Amino acid sequence: MSTAPATAPAPERPLPIPTRESQPHWDGMREGRFMLQHCSGCGKVRHYPRPVCPHCFSMESAFKEAPTGGAIHTWTVCHHPFNFFFKAAAPYIVALVDMDAGVRVNAQLRGISEADLKIGKRVRLGFEPVNKEVTLPFFVSD
Amino acid sequence: MAHPLREAAAISGIGETAYTRGTPKSALALQLEASLAAIADAGLSPRDIDGVVPYFPGGGIAEDFIASLGLPDLKLSLFVPMGGATFVAAIQSAAMAVASGVCNHVLLAVGRTGYSGARVSTRLQQFPQFALAAEFEAPIGMFAPAQLYAQGARRHMELYGTTARHMAEVAVVTRQHAILNGNVVMNKPLTVEDHHASRMISDPFRLFDCSLESDGGAAIIISRSDRARDLKKPLVTIMGVAEGHPESPASIAQRPDLLEFGLVKSAPRAYEMAGVGPKDIDVAEIYDCFTFTVIRQLEILGFCKTGEGGPFVMDGRIGLGGDLPINTHGGLLSQGHVVGLNHVIELTRQLRGEAGRAQVKDAEVGLVTGYGDMGDGSIAILRRAA
Numbered sequence: 001m002s003t004a005p006a007t008a009p010a011p012e013r014p015l016p017i018p019t020r021e022s023q024p025h026w027d028g029m030r031e032g033r034f035m036l037q038h039c040s041g042c043g044k045v046r047h048y049p050r051p052v053c054p055h056c057f058s059m060e061s062a063f064k065e066a067p068t069g070g071a072i073h074t075w076t077v078c079h080h081p082f083n084f085f086f087k088a089a090a091p092y093i094v095a096l097v098d099m100d101a102g103v104r105v106n107a108q109l110r111g112i113s114e115a116d117l118k119i120g121k122r123v124r125l126g127f128e129p130v131n132k133e134v135t136l137p138f139f140v141s142d
Numbered sequence: 143m144a145h146p147l148r149e150a151a152a153i154s155g156i157g158e159t160a161y162t163r164g165t166p167k168s169a170l171a172l173q174l175e176a177s178l179a180a181i182a183d184a185g186l187s188p189r190d191i192d193g194v195v196p197y198f199p200g201g202g203i204a205e206d207f208i209a210s211l212g213l214p215d216l217k218l219s220l221f222v223p224m225g226g227a228t229f230v231a232a233i234q235s236a237a238m239a240v241a242s243g244v245c246n247h248v249l250l251a252v253g254r255t256g257y258s259g260a261r262v263s264t265r266l267q268q269f270p271q272f273a274l275a276a277e278f279e280a281p282i283g284m285f286a287p288a289q290l291y292a293q294g295a296r297r298h299m300e301l302y303g304t305t306a307r308h309m310a311e312v313a314v315v316t317r318q319h320a321i322l323n324g325n326v327v328m329n330k331p332l333t334v335e336d337h338h339a340s341r342m343i344s345d346p347f348r349l350f351d352c353s354l355e356s357d358g359g360a361a362i363i364i365s366r367s368d369r370a371r372d373l374k375k376p377l378v379t380i381m382g383v384a385e386g387h388p389e390s391p392a393s394i395a396q397r398p399d400l401l402e403f404g405l406v407k408s409a410p411r412a413y414e415m416a417g418v419g420p421k422d423i424d425v426a427e428i429y430d431c432f433t434f435t436v437i438r439q440l441e442i443l444g445f446c447k448t449g450e451g452g453p454f455v456m457d458g459r460i461g462l463g464g465d466l467p468i469n470t471h472g473g474l475l476s477q478g479h480v481v482g483l484n485h486v487i488e489l490t491r492q493l494r495g496e497a498g499r500a501q502v503k504d505a506e507v508g509l510v511t512g513y514g515d516m517g518d519g520s521i522a523i524l525r526r527a528a
Contacts, residue, residue: 014280022277048274048393074300074400076292077345078283086283091342094284096293096395106293106395107282114345119300136281 011084015134021049024063029135032127035063036101047103066101068125069142073098075109075117095139097123107137116141145415149379151237152370153524154247155184155363156487161327161478163257165357170202172359173253174210180361185374186247191363193218193239193248195232197481199269201253218245223271224385225514226429226474227404229362229483231385233522236364246369251361252480258357271515274392287431288352290516292344294400295434299346301449304437306346308452310337312433313350313475315461320472322462322499327356328476351433353474360483362490367527376494377527381507382416384408388517397517405442405511405519413444416523420444423523424505425492426466427485429513430473439511440468443521462500470500482512486522493526 018026021037025047028035037049041058045066052059075095081087095109095117105125109117122142129135157179159172167175173196181188188211194204202210204219218239222232229250236248279285298304317332332350340349364380371377386408390397413419420443428436428443437451445466446454454460460468471477471488478484491497492505505526512520 014276014285016277016281019277047396048278074293074297076284076289076296077342078289079342080286080288080344082286082289083280083283089283091345092283094282094289094293096400104395106279106284119297130281134281138282 013085013130014083015130019049021051025049026134028063028065029127029137030129030133032135033065034068034101034125036066036103037061038064045102066099070097070099070105070123070125072096072117072119072121072123073104074119077114093117095123097139099125105137107139109139112141144417147237147241147380147383148415148417149367149381149525149527150241151364152367152377152379153362153486153490154365154370154373154375155180155186156490157181157183157361158325158480158484158487159359161325161356161358163327163356165255165258169200169253169255169259170206171253172255172357173201173251173361176253176359176361177207177211177249177251180249180363183375184247184363184365186363188212189214190247191249192216193236193245195220195222195236195248195250197228197252198223207249218248223515224512224518224520226431226481227385227512227514227518227520228481229486230383230510230512230520230522231518233364233380233486234383234385234520237380237383240364240366246365248364249361250364250483251359252483253359254480255357256355256479271392275516279395286344288347289344290394291432291435292347294394294438295346295432297400298434298438302452304434304452306338306348307334308437308455309346309351309433310334311455312430312436312460313337316430316469316473316475318461319470319500320476323471323477326472326477327354328472347432347434353431354476354479356478358478358480360480360487362483362486378490378493379525379527380522381418381525382412382414382523383521384411384415385518385520388519391516391518394516401438403438403442403513403517403519405439405513405521408519408521409443412521412523418507418523422507423466423509425470425489425502425508426468427470427473427489427508427510428468429482429485429511430469430475431513433475435513436468439513443509443511462502467502470497470502481514485510489524493524
């Protein structure tokens with residue numbers, strides 16, 4: 001006869017499940033390179049990865065390494081842990097950043113106080129391995 | 143030439159269950175209970191229903207309605223998967239169905255156990271339209287609507303000086319209206335101080351900026367206007383209706399302007415179809431998943447300019463007796479969260495003169511919005527027909 005565990009299992013971190021479109025981006029993250037999808041037809045960058053260019057409708061694309069600098073577009077400070085995995089980290093800042101590469105990235109912003117947050121503030125994307133397969137982005141003040 | 147859908151269809155029946163936190167009933171049972179109430183309100187028999195638009199995901203599907211209500215010949219089964227924009231958008235779909243003669247009476251219905259069942263705020267990743275947010279944003283700790291929408295609110299505050307005081311006003315006025323309604327989850331007075339003292343969820347949203355997780359069901363029936371005229375209740379016609387989808391619909395983060403919702407596209411179309419403008423609106427039921435969402439929609443709807451939504455809601459303007467009474471039933475913030483079908487029900491009551499203690503005097507033309515799925519926006523403009 002089985003008995004109920006004394007404590008609930010530790011909450012699991014939600015992890016990205018790469019698709020055929022996004023795999024090169026996540027492979028790049030693991031190598032510490034910020035790889036973005038560029039249309040082979042018109043050259044425009046797009047993120048998040050998708051099969052077709054919405055500008056020229058080319059289905060050909062290539063991933064290129066992009067610069068990691070950017071400026072804060074907006075932010076939120078997450079206090080309530082909707083997923084219990086993030087309970088220990090809360091409150092944490094999530095900054096939405098206009099990357100110099102021409103796309104936006106949402107990631108946790110570390111080493112800065114709430115009072116210093118403002119639109120346009122320069123930040124830089126860093127790489128944080130969470131396991132052998134997955135590396136996630138975060139931001140620090142530039 | 144008037145738009146062919148203008149006043150071609152009407153809201154002929156409305157029904158809702160008690161709004162609670164805690165129910166032994168299933169989502170399907172709540173949905174069917176509300177449906178039977180709407181059918182009775184219209185003076186119809188369940189056998190008269192020949193089109194259904196159930197909320198998806200959650201609750202029943204067309205097969206459940208056929209089996210449960212004994213529908214002899216269902217001619218239209220639709221899902222309109224737009225989250226909180228679903229039902230106001232589905233008014234357009236149903237109006238098209240009855241105006242074209244495909245259906246006579248289309249039932250729109252939702253049942254939710256958002257409190258006692260799977261909690262609303264934890265279900266995001268189950269929606270296919272959120273796959274990209276699940277892949278790129280959930281892993282960094284960004285996945286609940288309160289978090290995703292907070293960034294837009296923060297940007298509005300930084301650009302235009304919108305404040306927590308403005309957002310509190312929406313919560314406080316909405317609560318005052320809820321208390322007049324009675325069938326509500328939140329029935330105790332709320333002050334600005336209560337709002338400011340409530341715990342931070344995702345800055346700038348505090349607890350009382352967020353809509354409820356609640357249990358309940360709601361339903362309406364759309365009929366062709368000439369058929370509805372012969373039914374039980376005063377005729378409330380659909381003057382204008384539209385749905386709109388923003389750029390980058392599945393990811394707010396990648397949207398060129400975070401504050402440009404689908405309503406930016408749908409509102410001008412609905413006003414044009416209706417042949418009215420913001421100045422003609424006597425009462426408005428605005429989708430209120432968050433207090434800030436109301437403030438921004440009031441701007442998009444043309445009641446004030448972009449950036450002026452915060453000051454606009456102050457000084458009694460949005461309360462009963464004000465220039466533009468809004469959410470006269472208590473909304474999602476204080477009545478219950480049935481993805482905005484309660485807003486359509488309340489507007490219909492207002493235009494019939496059935497809104498009880500929350501009745502807006504001589505309400506003749508009103509507006510209702512839906513907002514959901516990261517920014518889809520729908521709008522309907524209704525009128526009490528002579």
